[in-house]
Amino acid sequence: MSDTPAIDGLKQALRRLPGVGPKTAQRMAFHLLERDRDGARLIVEALGSALERVQQCRSCNNLCEQEVCALCSSARRDAGLLCIVESPADLASLEQCGAYTGRYFVLMGHLSPLDGVGPDELGIPRLEALLDAGGVREVILATNLTVEGEATAHYVGELARERNILVTRIAHGVPLGGELEYTDRGTLARAFSGRREV
Amino acid sequence: MRVQQQAAFVLHHGHYGESSLLVEVFARGYGRLGLIARGARRPRSGLRTLLAPFQPLLVSWSGRGELGTLTSAEAAEGAIDLSGEQAYCGLYLNELLVRLLHRHDPHENLFDIYGRSLRRLQQPGGSEVVLRLFEKHLLQDLGYGLVLDREVCGNSPIVPDADYDYVLDRGPMPAPAAESGVRLKGASLLALACEQFPDAVALRDSKLLTRACLARHLGGRPLHSRSLFRLGRRPAGSAGKGQIS
Numbered sequence: 001m002s003d004t005p006a007i008d009g010l011k012q013a014l015r016r017l018p019g020v021g022p023k024t025a026q027r028m029a030f031h032l033l034e035r036d037r038d039g040a041r042l043i044v045e046a047l048g049s050a051l052e053r054v055q056q057c058r059s060c061n062n063l064c065e066q067e068v069c070a071l072c073s074s075a076r077r078d079a080g081l082l083c084i085v086e087s088p089a090d091l092a093s094l095e096q097c098g099a100y101t102g103r104y105f106v107l108m109g110h111l112s113p114l115d116g117v118g119p120d121e122l123g124i125p126r127l128e129a130l131l132d133a134g135g136v137r138e139v140i141l142a143t144n145l146t147v148e149g150e151a152t153a154h155y156v157g158e159l160a161r162e163r164n165i166l167v168t169r170i171a172h173g174v175p176l177g178g179e180l181e182y183t184d185r186g187t188l189a190r191a192f193s194g195r196r197e198v
Numbered sequence: 199m200r201v202q203q204q205a206a207f208v209l210h211h212g213h214y215g216e217s218s219l220l221v222e223v224f225a226r227g228y229g230r231l232g233l234i235a236r237g238a239r240r241p242r243s244g245l246r247t248l249l250a251p252f253q254p255l256l257v258s259w260s261g262r263g264e265l266g267t268l269t270s271a272e273a274a275e276g277a278i279d280l281s282g283e284q285a286y287c288g289l290y291l292n293e294l295l296v297r298l299l300h301r302h303d304p305h306e307n308l309f310d311i312y313g314r315s316l317r318r319l320q321q322p323g324g325s326e327v328v329l330r331l332f333e334k335h336l337l338q339d340l341g342y343g344l345v346l347d348r349e350v351c352g353n354s355p356i357v358p359d360a361d362y363d364y365v366l367d368r369g370p371m372p373a374p375a376a377e378s379g380v381r382l383k384g385a386s387l388l389a390l391a392c393e394q395f396p397d398a399v400a401l402r403d404s405k406l407l408t409r410a411c412l413a414r415h416l417g418g419r420p421l422h423s424r425s426l427f428r429l430g431r432r433p434a435g436s437a438g439k440g441q442i443s
Binding site: 018019021111113114115116117118119120146147150151154155184185186187189 | 209210212215216222244247248250251252273277279280281282283285286288289290292293296421422423425426
């Protein structure tokens, strides 16, 4: 059986979601059309309003509904601390831990030459402008501990150092509740080289 | 087809489906190939930390055709740790390999040189020499080896003090040559030939030469890893360190 153009279009559209292949897209499309038409309307409205209202914060690059997000405009956050993260999800994790009271900058990715992502594709020029504006006394690099994340951290670190701003990197090592016996070699080596006086 | 415990390096990886990785691997006896690491992105999978670039690995896979399935991976002896600019250099080597090697085309000699280059990059300083020599061997392995010790017409040996125009795909000719080429000193050609760089001129000339040759085979698309070396992109005098790539 061949689908009508509308059903086919819906399936194609759903396949744009991450992790959705042709089978899943078909299941979703038929579910919405057969059993959950109200749900489908809800999705249309939510998607429409999100597209209209959500934009990137002028200061930190994160997704928000105002020109400047709540975190950046809050007087309680220390504007002298700037934490660099790769994605809004990373920012949310750090916020949940509650240990940080400064501001953020979200790169929306990491440097990855093989994927064609260089400094200009990330928000680097915007970050430079932010650092040039002054007021930041410490840049905390909280990019992921992958080769690309480390390369990104190094790149951003250089930018900050050139402007005589203190640069720090989040610690890496044995996780809480972790046992040395089951920790991988690379992590243990890092934990060792990053030991500190107690 | 099943392949067991092959020495290999990961060149690059991307997401594959919801929980898997598509890993671009450079294996000693098999060349560059794409392997799917099933479940590698699940939180408890140890594969994710293991399948990082620059780590010497022993990998096993199965399957024929374009993509294989990774069946196991373990760390081989001698972990390599590249950070900062060294990591940029490593990413540059990886980009060259991904762009220039065809899949399933074994390059055993180049594999050994790649491993040695990564190890040498760990040592401070000298990264430019490592990159130039790797580029030279890469071109040689691809079948575009440079002619460095004699003139291309007439076969006379290269004179260190003379100027030459290196005409791409042919070789050095006494300057000024009828065809356009890369202008460099005879001493620089000999330095790249014997892999000893006595001065900055030899290194700079070698860089111009390998860059021009590589550009010819890269098909006009730029190498993105070069944009990481931002100190070289800045106007002269704005930064202390020199350009590397």
